[in-house]
Amino acid sequence: MRLLHTSDWHIGRSLHGTDLLTEQEAVLGRLADVVAAESVDAVVVAGDVYDRAVPSADATAVLDRALHRLTAAGAAVVLTSGNHDSARRLGFASGLLAAAGVHLRTDTATLDEPVLLADEHGDVAVYGLPYLEPDVARFELRLDGGRSHEAVLRAAMDRVRADLFLRPGVRSVVLAHAFVGGAVASESERDICVGGVDLVPMSVFDGVDYVALGHLHRPQTLAPRLRYSGSPLPYSFGEAGHDKLAWLVDLGPGGLSDVRAVPLPAPRQLSVLTGTLGELLADPAHAAAEDHFVSARLADAVRPVDAMRRLQTRFPRCVHLEWGGAGTTGAEGSYRERLRGRGDLDVAAEFVTHVRGVAASDAERALLHRALVAAAAEEVGR
Secondary structure (H helix, E strand, C coil), rough: EEEEEEEEEEEEEEEEEEEEEHHHHHHHHHHHHHHHHHHCCCEEEEEECCCCCCCHHHHHHHHHHHHHHHHHCEEEEEECCCCCCCCCHHHCHHHHHHHCCCCECCCCCHHCCCCCEEEEEEEEEECCCCCCCCHHHHHHHHCCCCCCCCHHHHHHHHHHHHHHHHHCCCCCEEEEEECCCCCCCCCCCCCCCCCCCCCEHHHCCCCCCCCEEECCCCCEEEEEEEEEECCCCCCCCHHHCCCCCCEEEEEEEEEEEEEEEEEEECCEEEEEEECCCCHHHHHHHHHHHCCCCCEECCCCCCCCCCHHHHHHHCCCCCEEECCCCCCCCCCCCCHHHHHHHCCCHHHHHHHHHHHHHCCCCCCHHHHHHHHHHHHHHHHHCC
């Protein structure tokens, strides 16, 4: 049995307000090419199919065409809902779609009912766990207490293992949308922390042959049988230069036999350019970025007039602009770096200076200090 593991399509996502549907449809078409070239039996999509709970009509059309291409290439498809999806909307018409080879797993109540795929060695049980919001899923799973992702996923996996016990000799695959301990996040994921607890230990997924993870956008291997495929496209400039891929997973008669990466070339690259406006407009070293999505960080001593329009004369897809003054560099000019190690009072006083153009007086700093202390006390008392 050969599977193609992918996740986090985020159909309908934009990059600083710029539509990405064309690029998304192109890379999803690449998945269909892989299915045909590699004789893939099933494509598994571990959540965040859409970027929004209520996707646009154009986004649903892209998904429709992508699923048609994948099934036409010869693969079954198993999709689960992620934290960006509306499980109910994504799961609409799941019974009808199953007849066409597209299996939607969005219902917590039926997460232990696998999609059964067969090859010459017998059945492979594919369990799709929808994203489990702890405050909701703990009631659906009849779980007392345990307000954490670990608790609800452990309860879900207990149900999966109980079903597997009744299927001796059946190989197993689980799709899960979660932040598993040991993995590394990117800038473009939505936080799923609940009550300060979001990490799930790898041991939760013991007892299955392969775990296809979604949620984190960077491809990574936590164990040979436990992997994130990452998103098929970079969705923030922090991901510029990241390699994107899908995992080609082979299951032999005894379980997992091989996993290899299938690179997914980006239809359009992301570039982060730093320098003065004149340098960015004239430097031939930036010629390759003229067809890229561009984030420009200007180092001019004085903020240039009409900088975005002028940049777009050379870089039509410049979608993000920062100005940090002379001496700006990629990391040193970031807001996070400028605030590192500074206290709340210093940050608040600098804001006053920035807004008024006059430094805060000692009396004003004292007033700000009292306000911060009162706010902290109120927060503790809640």
